[in-house]
Amino acid sequence: MDLANIARSTYYYYLTKLSKPDKYENIKNKIRDIFSKSRETYGHRRITLELHKFGFKINKNTVLRLMNEIKLKCCVRRSINRIEEVLVKSVIIS
Numbered sequence: 159m160d161l162a163n164i165a166r167s168t169y170y171y172y173l174t175k176l177s178k179p180d181k182y183e184n185i186k187n188k189i190r191d192i193f194s195k196s197r198e199t200y201g202h203r204r205i206t207l208e209l210h211k212f213g214f215k216i217n218k219n220t221v222l223r224l225m226n227e228i229k230l231k232c233c234v235r236r237s238i239n240r241i242e243e244v245l246v247k248s249v250i251i252s
Contacts, residue, residue: 182220182224185209185214185216185224186224186227186228188209188212188214189205189209189221189224189225189228189230190228190230192205192208192209193205193225193230193232196232198230198232198233199232199233199235200232201232202218202219202221202222202225203218205221205225206218206221209221
């Protein structure tokens with residue numbers, strides 16, 4: 159503990175924390191499944207709704223935290239109307 163320059167309590171805290179199993183492991187796996195099936199477009203709100211359909215009682219903030227832990231981030235889809243609008247403006251200008 160002197161070599162690492164940490165307090166004794168900190169050492170034992172992390173020692174016990176690492177020995178415990180992850181209580182959200184099955185939910186993380188389900189989040190990964192839902193995320194991949196949605197073609198990586200579902201965010202934490204929609205994934206929370208899907209988890210509720212499967213019977214999981216979990217808050218959207220917890221889903222957001224778990225998604226950040228496993229480094230999942232949804233991509234924002236561009237609306238078709240916006241793309242058509244840009245095309246129409248470019249045709250009018252030309």
